[in-house]
Amino acid sequence: MTLENYPGQLEPVDQDGAIWRFMNMKKFRDLMTTGELYFCRADLFKNDEREGLPPERYLPRLLGLNPLLLRDRQTLNHHLGSLAQFRESFYISCWHLFRDETDAMWKEFGADGVAICSRYSLLKSALDGLSDRAFLGLLRYGEQHLSGMNLFSFIMTKRAVYKDEKEVRAMLWIMDPHAILNRHFDIDNRAHPLPLDPPTDVLPGHRRMIDLQTLITEIVVTPWAAITTFDEVNALVTTSGFGMAVKPSALTPYCELLPSTNL
Numbered sequence: 001m002t003l004e005n006y007p008g009q010l011e012p013v014d015q016d017g018a019i020w021r022f023m024n025m026k027k028f029r030d031l032m033t034t035g036e037l038y039f040c041r042a043d044l045f046k047n048d049e050r051e052g053l054p055p056e057r058y059l060p061r062l063l064g065l066n067p068l069l070l071r072d073r074q075t076l077n078h079h080l081g082s083l084a085q086f087r088e089s090f091y092i093s094c095w096h097l098f099r100d101e102t103d104a105m106w107k108e109f110g111a112d113g114v115a116i117c118s119r120y121s122l123l124k125s126a127l128d129g130l131s132d133r134a135f136l137g138l139l140r141y142g143e144q145h146l147s148g149m150n151l152f153s154f155i156m157t158k159r160a161v162y163k164d165e166k167e168v169r170a171m172l173w174i175m176d177p178h179a180i181l182n183r184h185f186d187i188d189n190r191a192h193p194l195p196l197d198p199p200t201d202v203l204p205g206h207r208r209m210i211d212l213q214t215l216i217t218e219i220v221v222t223p224w225a226a227i228t229t230f231d232e233v234n235a236l237v238t239t240s241g242f243g244m245a246v247k248p249s250a251l252t253p254y255c256e257l258l259p260s261t262n263l
Contacts, residue, residue, distance in 0.1 A: 022110030081184025
């Protein structure tokens with residue numbers, strides 16, 4: 001199925017620009033042994049429970065609601081609860097639009113692992129070959145660009161505090177026929193801003209086989225890597241039948257000056 005566009009799509013000017021995906025060693029071992037890219041359900045991102053939801057002040061302003069008034073709060077909760085369930089149909093693989101290496105990105109996403117390196121155009125080609133409804137673009141940050149009630153705008157927006165992540169978002173839209181909506185209403189028919197129960201029989205993620213040799217241009221190992229970690233990365237690449245280069249982080253010579261990761 002052809003990779004789809006979405007309303008308000010933002011892409012890098014340089015389609016061959018470098019992108020990195022940071023991951024811990026557990027995820028890297030899985031990637032090398034299975035050859036599958038993992039897409040996590042949007043509501044299960046542990047570092048941001050508001051993933052895929054509009055900024056807190058946006059809906060009250062858009063809909064003319066006062067969150068301090070009970071009736072308006074119920075209307076607002078109904079909209080938020082519905083959006084929180086709709087986002088369960090989106091499965092995401094997060095990448096970083098590379099500019100410079102920073103210890104902050106390593107510490108947050110790959111302190112004990114690696115970054116797999118690619119180019120935006122290569123990831124675009126990989127997604128274009130999937131049978132799913134797939135999307136790719138740059139995230140926007142803040143709320144200045146938002147207008148109306150558009151699910152894609154919300155799923156491709158994060159709070160301004162995350163702007164340094166410069167996220168490239170690969171996404172599958174998979175609507176599960178068994179998903180039950182209106183799980184944000186309690187027994188007294190009061191609306192809540194999040195579902196009260198998890199979705200039944202809806203997968204937490206999807207795996208898709210990807211030609212990693214074509215997608216990955218090189219692998220960079222965390223600046224805090226022990227010699228055994230570097231050896232393990234090389235061994236995983238070789239035994240899995242791949243030939244991409246494995247390199248130390250450019251920050252490795254300065255690792256003693258970087259903030260501790262408490263590994």
